């Protein structure tokens with residue numbers, strides 16, 4: 001190619017004079033690119049999870065989009081019931097708010113009275129599998145069993161959970177099918193307190209990253225950490241000051257109807 005160009009210098013491209021219409025078109029394209037680049041970058045950094053397109057999964061994105069009309073805050077506690085659950089219930093009662101507990105089925109028979117109290121005080125119970133396994137890539141029949149056995153344990157106490165929270169947030173299509181077969185919806189979270197790792201709740205305190213719409217969302221905690229229990233009263237006060245309206249998981253989903261995915 002280099003030899004050809006050298007041999008035929010007259011074929012070298014000459015600068016062209018552009019018409020005003022062409023320049024206007026190019027300006028419009030450049031402006032469009034300028035406007036689109038931030039959007040493309042945002043999508044690249046925060047790709048919509050596949051689950052967001054599935055009507056039976058409420059993942060962080062779907063949950064964050066809900067509650068747009070109010071600062072709805074749903075506190076959720078995983079991995080109980082346990083020795084600290086009663087203390088958590090005392091705090092919720094004293095603060096006059098309700099929360100949702102995603103319980104492990106194998107622990108239900110150990111704390112029947114705690115669960116009865118939990119429901120009697122207006123809190124909600126969700127399913128967190130029977131033995132707290134990662135459901136993803138497990139055989140469909142095993143996944144169904146993990147969820148159904150927990151429902152059976154809860155049914156003995158008259159409790160019918162509407163939401164499934166897969167441990168570690170891990171699930172696949174078989175999980176979605178199993179939940180749907182049991183008339184349940186998979187519900188993850190939008191704000192992770194990371195209480196199991198950092199042993200404090202600073203990750204959910206009001207901060208700039210919540211943006212102008214303020215504090216809201218489905219908050220993930222674990223009710224088997226003493227540090228969580230100790231920090232919770234202050235955290236609830238901070239969230240209340242920030243404008244939180246505390247609701248259960250069902251209330252959170254039902255109250256924020258406009259973005260309903262069903």
Ligand SMILES: [Zn+2]
Pocket residue numbers: 078079128132167168
């Ligand atoms: Zn868990």
